[in-house]
Amino acid sequence: MGASAITRTEVDVTHNPANVVARAAAVLEAVARSSAEGARLVDLAAATGIARPSVHRLLQDLTEVGYIEQGTDRLYRLGSGLFMLGLNAPTPGWDLTAIRPIAAALAERSEDTVYVSVRQFDGVHYLLRTEGAYPIRAQLVDVGDTKPYTSSYSGLALLSTLGTAEQDKALASRSFDVPEGWLGDTDVDGLLRSKLADVATLGYCGGASVVMPGVAGMAAPVPSRTQRPYMAISISAVEARLTPERMADLAPDLLEAAKQISLLIP
Amino acid sequence: MGASAITRTEVDVTHNPANVVARAAAVLEAVARSSAEGARLVDLAAATGIARPSVHRLLQDLTEVGYIEQGTDRLYRLGSGLFMLGLNAPTPGWDLTAIRPIAAALAERSEDTVYVSVRQFDGVHYLLRTEGAYPIRAQLVDVGDTKPYTSSYSGLALLSTLGTAEQDKALASRSFDVPEGWLGDTDVDGLLRSKLADVATLGYCGGASVVMPGVAGMAAPVPSRTQRPYMAISISAVEARLTPERMADLAPDLLEAAKQISLLIP
DNA sequence: TATTTTTAGTCCATCTAATGAACTTTATGA
DNA sequence: TCATAAAGTTCATTAGATGGACTAAAAATA
Incomplete structure (x- = not known):
């Protein structure tokens, strides 16, 4: 190992970006899984394994398109935009x-x-x-x-x-x-x-x-x-x-x- | 115009990246807007103004999470995953x-x-x-x-x-x-x-x-x-x-x- | 059937926008 | 009031999204 060099850490393994759609879907489903009262940001972060700031921004983006709503209690819920899409979506083939x-x-x-x-x-x-x-x-x-x-x-x-x-x-x-x-x-x-x-x-x-x-x-x-x-x-x-x-x-x-x-x- | 230089175009204004969540939502809604028979890739690209390859990959990602389904006729439809989410989403205000x-x-x-x-x-x-x-x-x-x-x-x-x-x-x-x-x-x-x-x-x-x-x-x-x-x-x-x-x-x-x-x- | 046209899907250099550690702000409750 | 916890913001880094160009595969047409 190089004894010299600065304290610079070897590699920055902190970032873990992946398919944004999959992450947004994970957040949506974490909200859906939560109590009907709404979900807290920390819990969503814990549930999805995504960093809090990322979850926060995903929630913001999802709010913008109406798939998420945030109450005055700051809890996140599914938005009515999903209801509208759901109306047009096929029912799952229950087996x-x-x-x-x-x-x-x-x-x-x-x-x-x-x-x-x-x-x-x-x-x-x-x-x-x-x-x-x-x-x-x-x-x-x-x-x-x-x-x-x-x-x-x-x-x-x-x-x-x-x-x-x-x-x-x-x-x-x-x-x-x-x-x-x-x-x-x-x-x-x-x-x-x-x-x-x-x-x-x-x-x-x-x-x-x-x-x-x-x-x-x-x-x-x-x-x-x-x-x-x-x-x-x-x-x-x-x-x-x-x-x-x-x-x-x-x-x-x-x-x-x-x-x-x-x-x-x- | 620069008489010199190679044919290299001045700037690459082609890219137009933006909020992925918003783009994915635009694709979803374009599909929802389409005939129930399904939507063709070209038409979705035209409807959303997003380049075909991008729409294609968004559709793939959305398929992966069950929000889009593709038939053997290659047409894209909403997936039953949306129905499930819609089930938990609030109706848009009306009672x-x-x-x-x-x-x-x-x-x-x-x-x-x-x-x-x-x-x-x-x-x-x-x-x-x-x-x-x-x-x-x-x-x-x-x-x-x-x-x-x-x-x-x-x-x-x-x-x-x-x-x-x-x-x-x-x-x-x-x-x-x-x-x-x-x-x-x-x-x-x-x-x-x-x-x-x-x-x-x-x-x-x-x-x-x-x-x-x-x-x-x-x-x-x-x-x-x-x-x-x-x-x-x-x-x-x-x-x-x-x-x-x-x-x-x-x-x-x-x-x-x-x-x-x-x-x-x- | 061969040929053309159209659309779906793939590849990859470019570079934007997503990421998360660190920080600030706001709310809760003791 | 102060302490604690959660929400929300900032920003350097860089991974992944982007779309032009290309190939493959259908339809459509001859």
Whole structure:
């Protein structure tokens, strides 16, 4: 080694530039993965492994084109420009042929109806249904339907993964088809919020006769490797069959099915 | 000019590097603007003003992250990665759950189908539809569809708020699905321009059997507090029900609905 | 089928714009 | 008030983006 020379370090390995598009995408997806409340700059830097100043400038550039928005709380969120692009983008080919057997197994195990659904705009879009062996079924939704979050446990499971702003909005505009006076003076808002909390603590939520008299259900969000959860799996049955005990009994199977599906989706 | 010297050109003004994120976004939006069939490389280069090789590499990078897909026909389309991001992105300010009741009230009043749509790139994107009580309906568009400006009165209402350059462009490329010879020797260009003028003078435009035989419609742009109008509300019905008299009768309700919606959007 | 025309994709010298360490500013909270 | 942490800014360095020129591969035409 040259004993002479100045203290000049051998090489500057600090820089690590790479494909800017890939870096910007990494930042976008880090934001998408973050809590719906928004993401902090430091966390995005940590998540992507990109230096803070670089992340900061990427976020600025992305803000300029409307793909990122920054709140007064300084947190970064996805921007509505992405929504507009997303409207024109094709839906990913969910591999339903691979997902269906998992749902079918759960339907066989539970003997009731299993739904798989995805979050779409401001509601739940049902992708598939598999019937269990039990002959009495409540046919509340069809495959292809899109329903408000508050109209099903699937919806609540998905809503629980969103920010408080979205939750407040969904609860404020809640509307499920219940007979006048059915719920009496129940604190529906509080009830629904407790269901949302259940998802956080138990990984699923469930109940009976809230959405519709005589109908019970339980649902869990399906984790995603790349995004905030956007898919849910649920079991729907007549009230008598989904007692709290039975729900606790089925919960491990529901969560296991969700986990299996998570391996098949982006 | 320097008589001496070699043929070396004075300066190389060819390069025009700029914010990569902005360029990638420009390419994405050029693809989004293109026909759903896909976009050709040359056209994207022309649309964005970026050199073909650069567009090509940007497309490659965007493909790598799933924001662009290329078919075997070599055409470039938006990728499903954008759909996934769009899922987590906020809708651009407008709150459909608040707008829907207003549309529903107009549908109830008119007994026919009411659409709410937004301007998107070079067309009209339908956000919601509420059916009226009248049983005979023309189902021309679905929610989620994006149609050219010239294919509906909603489109004309939105187009009227744009510059003459955009209007000329839209009218030049007009294409609606009418039977061969349906319009005879009508001056379609003049007719459409008169509809655009109607919006300026009356606040709405309407007519029958231009877009499609037997179908009539009327539409008004929804004012925006912060930008040029980007949303429209329209009534669609079979021709017999939307006579000029009835349109004049319904116009105040249409404009009132537009005004109410304008209070709910940015 | 051969020939032309058009478009997609590749290569590479140039040099801009992206990068991150170091620094300043702003917010949070004790 | 001061301390701490995060946001945001600056700037020398240089890696990677850029587009002209070229080649390859389709379409289009004869």
